[in-house]
Amino acid sequence: MTVLVTGAGGQIGRAALRSLGDRGVGLGRADLDVTDADAVMAAVAAHRPALILHAAAWTDVDGAESDREGATRANVDAVRHVARAARAHGARLVTLSTDFVFDGRKREPYVESDPTGPLSLYGETKLRGEEAALEEHPEGTWVVRTAWVYDEAGTNFPRLIMRLAETRDVLRVVTDQVGSPTYAGHLAPLLVELPEQVPPGIRHIAGAGAATRREWAEAVLAAAGRDVAVEGATSDEFPTPARRPAYSALASEHPDTPVLPDWRSGVEACMAGFIP
Ligand SMILES: NC(=O)c1ccc[n+]([C@@H]2O[C@H](COP(=O)([O-])OP(=O)(O)OC[C@H]3O[C@@H](n4cnc5c(N)ncnc54)[C@H](OP(=O)(O)O)[C@@H]3O)[C@@H](O)[C@H]2O)c1
Structure with a gap:
């Protein structure tokens, strides 16, 4: 079975292709611009995948605030193109969404049926992307909401912390954002198996448990054997264009949803292969 990625x-795309081996066909931005509807249809026609893992997206959360059109093209229109092509060619679709579809006012993990309320344009476009995919290909779409994704390479929080630790003795990291750090190496293999395991629809899959950004930073430094102090800070000290939910840990209300290892095991697994 061919899986088109x-x-x-990107982080999840690379991790998925690592785990797929010969079954995976990866298309990067240079091979396929997913905002081009005709190109998407042609690529799916050419590769005839049984499953499409749609891991391309506009993931620059702050950048989305100043480019609504660009973020909408990538996170809403492109998902529609991919879902339409999947349905036309009889492929299943697994597409990614985010904890940022929630407003962060809850104080226990968000489950699939919780009301959404994105605070940012990124979150809003991702939510509209979910709706587009489920509308275009309801019988064959799995929307996986995940959170705080990182991998050995790429632009992510653990790599930022490791970079800052090169030059500082003390780091200040916020304690007023709580989420579910998710190691791409743990998540990606589950994504491609999901359609065999559960009915189509929305599923929450993220590193188990919840952490503040400070706890996450401390776990990264400990796993890397770096003796750097981490002090607590508040988000007000680091203003950003996009608002982020104060609390966005994820859990599934469906007992058949696959569960990832605890978020700390993800940090340890990632840091064991960390690429400086
Ligand atoms: N990262 C997180 O914390 C997080 C959390 C929750 C959900 N998610 C979701 O998980 C999915 C994958 O995230 P990720 O962490 O793997 O992100 P990533 O590392 O930023 O990868 C996204 C990839 O999509 C590519 N891309 C962007 N626009 C494209 C276009 N028009 N055509 C083709 N490719 C395009 C990017 O290419 P360029 O590098 O050239 O732009 C990048 O390689 C996304 O749907 C994201 O919303 C991520």
């Missing part, structure tokens, strides 16, 4: 150069 869009966004092949």
Whole structure:
């Protein structure tokens, strides 16, 4: 069975292709611009995948605030193109969404049926992307909401912390954002198996448990054997264009949803293969 992976150069795309081996066909941005409807249809026609893992997206949360059109093209229109092509060619679709579809006012993990209320344009476009995929291909779409994704390479929080630790003795990291750090190496293999395991629809899959950003940073430094102090800070000290939910840990209300290892095991697994 061929699995077509869009966004092949991104964190989840790369991790998925590592686990797929010969079954995976990866298309990076240079191979396929997912905002081009005709190109998407042609790529799916050419590769005839049984499953599409749609991992391409606009993931620059702050950048989305100043480019609504660009973020909408990538996170709403492109998902529709991919879902339409999947349905036309009889492929199943697994597409990614985010904890940022929630407003962060809850104080226990968000489950699939919780009301959404994105605070940012990124979150809003991802939510509309979910709706587009489920509308275009309801019988064959699995929307996986995940959170705080990181991998050995790429632009992510653990790599930022490791970079800052090169030059500082003390780091200040916020304690007023709580989420579910998710190691791409743990998540990606589950994504491609999901359609065999559960009915179509929305599923929450993220590193088990919840952490503040400070706890996450401390776990990264400990796993890397770095003796750097981490002090607590508040988000007000680091203003950003996009608002982020104060609390966005994820859990599934469906007992058949696969569960990832605890978020701390993800940090340890990632840091064991960390690429400086
Ligand atoms: N990262 C997180 O914390 C997080 C959390 C929750 C959900 N998610 C979701 O998980 C999915 C994958 O995230 P990720 O962490 O793997 O992101 P990533 O590392 O930023 O990868 C996204 C990939 O999509 C590519 N891309 C962007 N626009 C494209 C276009 N028009 N055509 C083709 N490719 C395009 C990017 O290419 P360029 O590098 O050239 O732009 C990049 O390689 C996304 O749907 C994201 O919303 C991520």
